[in-house]
Amino acid sequence: MTSPEPLPIPVAAALEAADAGNTEDFLAAFAPDGAVDDWGRVFRGHDAIRQWSDAEFIGKQVTLRVTGTRTDDGTTTVSTRVGGNGFNGLSDFAFTVSGDHVELMRITG
Template structure:
């Protein structure tokens, strides 16, 4: 799978981050989404919006997709990225679970 083959919700996640589009970013997630950033957990779109404000678009983060692979379960993907901005800078693996075309689970490792 290549970057061009990213599922639409994951593409929206990357593109909206890079464009600074918070509404588009949050809209890529299911209403009951789960987000885990190392040891911190966030729930629902309000939690996603909170994390986005403090750790993502709020820090002018940018993602460059390095690789994409299917996970072990259906609709599961692991995306390796290079992160830059005013927060964390460096490589990261993002694990996504999709449901109904939206991100239902997002875990950073």
Template sequence: MLALICFGGYCGGVTDLSALPASLREFIEATNAAEPLRFLAVFSDEAIIDDWGRKFVGHDEIASWDQTDNIGVRAQFELVDYAVLAGDHVLRLRVTSDRFNGVGTLRFTLGSDGLITALVIS
């Protein structure tokens, strides 16, 4: 089921990667370039990924998730929409891969250093 993200009566519109914070832009670009070390570098040391209830904590587990669910399955991302909600950054991405194809919603929390501290995929 595809859910349109709307905030204060505004729905969608931001599709330019340059509008994203640097770590989110790098998250997309590193995935599309299939560069795992570059991908991992955008996460804080204690970051967590919650992928539909499956949790991955820290660089080792995130690297494992990357191999089974992201770069390892040749994921490619296209930005559909971007917005900020309650301090979190919400992206809708069109994903093509060997495992998942479709549009997904990713909600990121960034630390004061700009690195990703949490990613919730739903």
């Protein structure tokens, strides 16, 4: 049995910060002009991502249990079981990374 490849550092940092309820570290994982695409609703820049997260993600005490990962064509997709006081269930997060930061976190399923 082989171990999954390690996640890119910015992806791991964003997921760990969200799971820990740490908004500042979550935002720090994103490029200044990075974005979250939540099923077609795009939140670009740290202020917009903070507002989205406060209302729908970390503000809802999100928990994330990683169930799988894969990387294709520069996109790392992390499958999770989401818990908390908002959405609960299975969800995929597709990350595009540039350098040391997340450029895009797209919630895909």
